[in-house]
Amino acid sequence: xxxxxxxxTEGPRGYLDEVSDSGVASGWAFDSTAPDKSxxxxxxxxxxxxxxxxxDLFRVDLASKNMGTGRHGFRADLSRLxxxxxxxxxxxxxxxxxxxxxxxxxGGPALAxxxxxxxxxxxxxHVEHEPALVxxxxxxxxxxxxxxxxxxxxxxxxxxxRILQDLKNQGFATVLVRNGAENLAGFLEHARALxxxxxxxxxxxxxxxxxxxxxxxxxxxxxxLDELVFANDSVIGPLFPLREAVTRMAAAECDFWGMxxxxxxxxxxxxxxxxxxxxxxxxxxxxxxxxxxxxPLDKSEVIDQGEVGLTQALLGAGLRPAAYCPYLDVAxxxxxxxxRRLAEATxxxxxxxxxxxxxxxxxxxxxxxxxxxxxxxxxxxxxxxxSPHYFWDTLIRDFRLPFVKKDLLLxxxxxxxxxxxxxxxxxxxxxxxxESLLEVFALTPGALAPPLPLVVA
Numbered sequence: 001x002x003x004x005x006x007x008x009t010e011g012p013r014g015y016l017d018e019v020s021d022s023g024v025a026s027g028w029a030f031d032s033t034a035p036d037k038s039x040x041x042x043x044x045x046x047x048x049x050x051x052x053x054x055x056d057l058f059r060v061d062l063a064s065k066n067m068g069t070g071r072h073g074f075r076a077d078l079s080r081l082x083x084x085x086x087x088x089x090x091x092x093x094x095x096x097x098x099x100x101x102x103x104x105x106x107g108g109p110a111l112a113x114x115x116x117x118x119x120x121x122x123x124x125x126h127v128e129h130e131p132a133l134v135x136x137x138x139x140x141x142x143x144x145x146x147x148x149x150x151x152x153x154x155x156x157x158x159x160x161x162r163i164l165q166d167l168k169n170q171g172f173a174t175v176l177v178r179n180g181a182e183n184l185a186g187f188l189e190h191a192r193a194l195x196x197x198x199x200x201x202x203x204x205x206x207x208x209x210x211x212x213x214x215x216x217x218x219x220x221x222x223x224x225l226d227e228l229v230f231a232n233d234s235v236i237g238p239l240f241p242l243r244e245a246v247t248r249m250a251a252a253e254c255d256f257w258g259m260x261x262x263x264x265x266x267x268x269x270x271x272x273x274x275x276x277x278x279x280x281x282x283x284x285x286x287x288x289x290x291x292x293x294x295x296p297l298d299k300s301e302v303i304d305q306g307e308v309g310l311t312q313a314l315l316g317a318g319l320r321p322a323a324y325c326p327y328l329d330v331a332x333x334x335x336x337x338x339x340r341r342l343a344e345a346t347x348x349x350x351x352x353x354x355x356x357x358x359x360x361x362x363x364x365x366x367x368x369x370x371x372x373x374x375x376x377x378x379x380x381x382x383x384x385x386x387s388p389h390y391f392w393d394t395l396i397r398d399f400r401l402p403f404v405k406k407d408l409l410l411x412x413x414x415x416x417x418x419x420x421x422x423x424x425x426x427x428x429x430x431x432x433x434x435e436s437l438l439e440v441f442a443l444t445p446g447a448l449a450p451p452l453p454l455v456v457a
Contacts, residue, residue: 012039014055014072014099016092023079023105024297028062028072029055029094035068039094043076046089050081054300055094071413077297082107124213125181128188128198135221137196138173144221145172145229146214147195148207154183155443156190158436159236164194166242172229175218177210179203205295207232207271208306212290222281230274235388235403236440239430242402245324246275254322255280256314259401260330261323263384265304268311269321270388272403285317325399327387331379334394338376344454345369345417368417389414396425406440410447420451 014029029039038056042049057073082088085108092099138144145167149160160176167174176195178187180203191198201213211230215222222228227250249257256276258269280286289310296302311321345368375390388395388405395401404422412419426432441450 012095012097014039014041014092014094014097016090016099016101016103019078019090019103019105023082023107024075024077025090025092025103026073026075027055027092027099027101028059029074029092029099030062030067030072031095032067037068038071041074041076041092041094041099043078044091044093045078045081047091051076051078053298057299069413069415070411075298084108124199124201124217126184126188126198126200128192129196131197131217134173134175134197135218138218138221139224141171141173142224142226143170143172143229144175144218144225144227145231146175146177146211148210148230148232149176149178149191150180150203150207150233152180152182153443153445154178154180154187156187156194157440157443158433159440160191160233161194162436163231163233163238163242166238167229167231170242170246172227173197175199175214177201177214179206179210204297206299206302206306207234208293208302209295212293212295215290225281226278228276228281230271230276232272234406235272236406236409236437237404237432238402239396239404239426239432240400240402244400245402249275249322249324250277252322253320255283255319257322257324259324259403260387260395261321261327262387263327264386265308266312267315268308269323271307271310272388272405274310280314280319283314283317283319285314285319289313325387325395325401327384330387330391330394330399331385333398334391335376335379337394338372341372341418342369345372371415371417386414389416392416393418393421393425397429400429409437409451410441410444412448412451418454420453422451424453 010032012029012031014027016025016027019025025043027041029041031037031039038054041053041055043051043053053074053076055072055074057071057075059070059073062068062070062072078090082105085106087104087106089102089104091102147164147167164174164176174195175197176191178191178198178200181200184200188198199214199217201210207230245259254277256269256274258271258275259273260270262268262270276286294305296305315321345366375385378385388401388403389408392404392408396404407413408416409419409422422437423434426434426437438450441447
């Protein structure tokens with residue numbers, strides 16, 4: 001059971017909430033003197049350091065207490081260390097400070113067996129429709145799209161329908177793979193008509209394990225495809241027809257591509273939408289990567305081994321990546337637009353209260369303008385920013401990116417300003433209905449209220 005965080009205490013602190021029956025430890029860590037920093041948490045077995053992880057997962061309870069960005073939760077898989085059939089005392093610390101609570105769990109063969117089950121990528125809880133028929137359909141169309149789905153309540157939103165229908169319109173055989181089985185009957189009632197194949201698996205390993213479980217199910221199909229798409233529902237859309245991106249990138253000189261790219265951790269294509277062309281699908285590098293993927297349960301490891309590791313493995317084999325909306329082009333366009341943004345920020349109603357009487361409004365840097373200034377400094381110094389968050393409006397307005405990140409709107413972990421303009425932007429640049437956006441806000445527990453647009457004085 002999760003603890004309620006204290007309202008105010010100086011310095012680093014946190015709580016080890018629990019260690020699950022499968023050996024996954026979870027909790028939170030936060031430093032009030034550095035509220036935007038993600039702390040490193042060291043987990044200990046019987047007082048000895050055993051594993052480190054980053055506390056960067058979003059938690060509504062932390063955000064509601066105004067604890068930084070709210071992204072101070074952690075999860076870490078300890079099961080591979082709990083090998084002896086005996087009790088283990090598990091504790092945690094950050095920056096030399098012990099987190100509250102010590103949890104005792106029993107290790108041994110039973111836990112090891114449970115962990116292997118969790119890591120088994122092909123274990124499905126339900127399969128709707130016939131995989132062999134879908135494999136034949138994919139081979140005949142030479143296009144296959146696998147869409148990973150996660151929604152705790154099992155709700156199917158309008159944007160799920162839209163992305164799957166759009167992929168079908170582009171000639172892709174479609175697979176919807178869900179992590180988790182809550183409200184399975186309600187989910188299947190709405191989902192079975194959306195894709196050529198619907199599969200439900202245990203909620204483990206995030207999107208990469210979901211995609212690879214379907215690859216394993218249809219393993220004889222890949223080499224006969226011209227295009228394979230991995231997509232997930234962490235983005236809302238399509239805001240523009242996918243045909244625009246798919247057609248342009250089919251003609252691009254690349255072997256695999258994504259909607260956006262990043263230099264965070266190492267250069268990689270961001271994995272919410274990836275497409276592999278014929279040369280990549282027939283390469284030993286992709287096959288070797290898929291076979292060697294270890295299906296980690298920790299989100300940070302999934303990013304390292306999955307999102308970053310995949311691009312780096314294919315790059316190392318001489319395969320050519322490309323981005324539909326290249327980071328450097330998008331960042332430069334955003335910088336070119338910076339004077340307009342700053343002018344709006346310094347005249348916005350939020351900046352109307354000056355820090356001292358008589359100070360000209362134009363000299364007062366609002367929170368909005370400060371955000372812009374820090375982002376610009378990061379760009380000019382070479383620090384990588386998350387393009388779909390920091391440059392979301394540039395991507396839609398100037399690059400026609402067909403998606404917007406769901407967590408940007410529902411949680412806004414980077415506190416990016418002007419997200420309220422999403423409705424204006426959708427109305428003026430796309431045909432995507434605002435009602436489909438508001439549906440996600442209304443039916444997602446813990447979501448922010450829909451933000452309102454900036455009104456310039």
